[in-house]
Amino acid sequence: MSSTPVVTRFAPSPTGYLHIGGGRTALFNWLYARGRGGKFLLRIEDTDRERSTPEATAAILRGLTWLGLDWDGEVVSQFERRDRHAEVAHQMLARGTAYKCFSTQEEIAAFRAAREAEGASYAVFVSPWRDADPATYPDAPFAIRMKAPRTGETVIEDQVQGRVIIKNETLDDMIVLRSDGTPVYMLAVVVDDHDMGVTHVIRGDDHLNNAARQQMVYDAMGWAIPVWAHIPLIHGPDGKKLSKRHGATGVEEYQAMGYPAAGMRNYLTRLGWAHGDAEIFTSEEAIQMFDLAGIGRAPARLDFKKLENTCGHHMAMAEDAALLHELKAFLAVAGLSALTEVQELRMKDALSFLKKSAKTFPELVEKAAFLMVSRPVVPDEKAAASLDTVSRGILKSLTPRLQNVSWSKDALEPILNEIAAENGIGFGKLAAPLRAAIAGRTVTPSVYDMMLVIGRDEVIARLEDASS
RNA sequence: GGCCCGUUCGUCUAUCGGUUAGGACACCUGGUUUUCAACCAGGUAAGAGGGGUUCGACUCCCCUACGGGCUGCCA
Numbered sequence: 001m002s003s004t005p006v007v008t009r010f011a012p013s014p015t016g017y018l019h020i021g022g023g024r025t026a027l028f029n030w031l032y033a034r035g036r037g038g039k040f041l042l043r044i045e046d047t048d049r050e051r052s053t054p055e056a057t058a059a060i061l062r063g064l065t066w067l068g069l070d071w072d073g074e075v076v077s078q079f080e081r082r083d084r085h086a087e088v089a090h091q092m093l094a095r096g097t098a099y100k101c102f103s104t105q106e107e108i109a110a111f112r113a114a115r116e117a118e119g120a121s122y123a124v125f126v127s128p129w130r131d132a133d134p135a136t137y138p139d140a141p142f143a144i145r146m147k148a149p150r151t152g153e154t155v156i157e158d159q160v161q162g163r164v165i166i167k168n169e170t171l172d173d174m175i176v177l178r179s180d181g182t183p184v185y186m187l188a189v190v191v192d193d194h195d196m197g198v199t200h201v202i203r204g205d206d207h208l209n210n211a212a213r214q215q216m217v218y219d220a221m222g223w224a225i226p227v228w229a230h231i232p233l234i235h236g237p238d239g240k241k242l243s244k245r246h247g248a249t250g251v252e253e254y255q256a257m258g259y260p261a262a263g264m265r266n267y268l269t270r271l272g273w274a275h276g277d278a279e280i281f282t283s284e285e286a287i288q289m290f291d292l293a294g295i296g297r298a299p300a301r302l303d304f305k306k307l308e309n310t311c312g313h314h315m316a317m318a319e320d321a322a323l324l325h326e327l328k329a330f331l332a333v334a335g336l337s338a339l340t341e342v343q344e345l346r347m348k349d350a351l352s353f354l355k356k357s358a359k360t361f362p363e364l365v366e367k368a369a370f371l372m373v374s375r376p377v378v379p380d381e382k383a384a385a386s387l388d389t390v391s392r393g394i395l396k397s398l399t400p401r402l403q404n405v406s407w408s409k410d411a412l413e414p415i416l417n418e419i420a421a422e423n424g425i426g427f428g429k430l431a432a433p434l435r436a437a438i439a440g441r442t443v444t445p446s447v448y449d450m451m452l453v454i455g456r457d458e459v460i461a462r463l464e465d466a467s468s
Numbered sequence: 469g470g471c472c473c474g475u476u477c478g479u480c481u482a483u484c485g486g487u488u489a490g491g492a493c494a495c496c497u498g499g500u501u502u503u504c505a506a507c508c509a510g511g512u513a514a515g516a517g518g519g520g521u522u523c524g525a526c527u528c529c530c531c532u533a534c535g536g537g538c539u540g541c542c543a
Contacts, residue, residue: 101541171471209471273481443503445505
């Protein structure tokens with residue numbers, strides 16, 4: 001194979017947040033580069049001055065960072081490279097692979113309307129200036145158009161889509177430099193990818209047709225064509241193009257919904273890509289396994305249930321310290337109050353069991369309610385119901401016996417069993433009021449787990465609160 | 469309209485001419501259990517339709533249907 005190092009890139013337009021589909025495209029580029037000791041570059045395609053904003057760029061960077069996709073080198077601004085783009089357009093002019101076109105937009109519109117009136121199925125604009133004698137050039141603004149081949153075909157060798165053949169007659173002489181001297185996207189991408197040394201262009205398949213045009217620019221400049229890989233877009237659960245009505249479309253929304261980044265990464269990697277039966281894997285494993293050949297050709301639908309399941313596995317797999325760190329970040333972006341010192345201390349102990357059953361951070365926080373509340377614990381309606389007179393009496397008889405036991409499950413278990421036996425009830429009947437007293441609710445983690453986390457003094461205090 | 473791409477269980481997919489079409493999620497049933505989960509065991513479920521090619525097609529070719537993309541001096 002080639003010995004040239006792999007260089008991939010992600011090139012979003014800063015016109016909004018980082019779309020989940022864009023996030024996946026970035027992820028694929030990142031995986032591919034990282035798995036081959038290559039580089040993953042980031043370029044912001046901000047040539048559309050009307051719609052590009054610095055806020056959007058910041059949001060995209062945040063989204064990528066959250067997903068754990070680190071890029072190499074500086075972020076490239078396409079807009080700042082406009083002089084270079086114009087330079088290449090003029091080089092094309094000099095090479096004779098482009099020409100000055102003085103047709104006005106009105107003339108072009110009229111041309112199309114006329115062809116349409118004739119009943120033409122499509123109207124490729126043919127500029128009258130394509131072969132005009134420079135002596136006839138008017139003193140007027142002009143655009144630079146590429147002198148595209150009119151016959152034959154352009155073949156795209158795509159790693160995902162296979163060999164795609166486009167007839168040249170269906171492609172017009174696209175403009176590379178506007179009459180105001182600004183470069184057009186189609187030129188800018190090629191020049192930037194070339195200058196940045198991009199070897200593999202992995203992007204959405206909405207660009208598949210564009211690849212033919214771009215390839216013409218590569219040819220016009222005598223540059224090496226990169227490896228193409230046009231990946232299908234992500235669709236909503238109904239199979240339609242993913243849009244707002246399907247729910248979250250922005251990467252940061254997923255963070256705010258509390259999906260752990262590792263799970264998100266795993267899910268997005270598996271969405272539209274497979275490696276045998278591999279389902280749950282770390283990023284390191286994904287980097288090792290990832291290849292272009294495993295990418296499917298059909299658009300994949302988002303499945304929130306599977307996303308959750310995948311996230312659940314990663315929650316359970318996570319290191320407690322890292323999970324605590326991510327939990328705090330989640331609390332911040334979700335606009336929830338930060339953990340107090342006491343809560344954080346308890347959380348550190350509770351994570352070992354909480355993470356096993358939670359799939360998302362909101363779920364984890366929900367299960368951690370017992371350690372978040374402070375005295376007096378106010379029971380909800382159902383919990384209050386289980387704290388009847390009899391139960392309160394039982395709890396009252398329990399507290400003295402907790403004073404001197406060693407605070408471990410092994411020591412606590414016999415005591416609670418004794419209490420249950422003495423009162424002629426099963427452990428389940430005892431656990432209910434205990435849960436109510438300790439957490440103020442009926443659905444909680446194991447009573448032992450809770451007791452161990454909040455500690456003897458707090459448990460006794462809560463039991464006394466509830467039984468008095 | 470034209471051009472291009474796609475179509476295996478509800479969903480993500482494996483298969484790369486010969487399989488009882490496999491796995492995962494979801495769903496259903498059972499088990500475990502201290503509540504909710506989690507967990508364990510089992511189950512239901514698929515090659516869009518029609519033509520070819522072939523001894524043999526989910527796999528190759530064609531047509532149709534459906535979905536998507538492109539068709540700008542947007543990116």
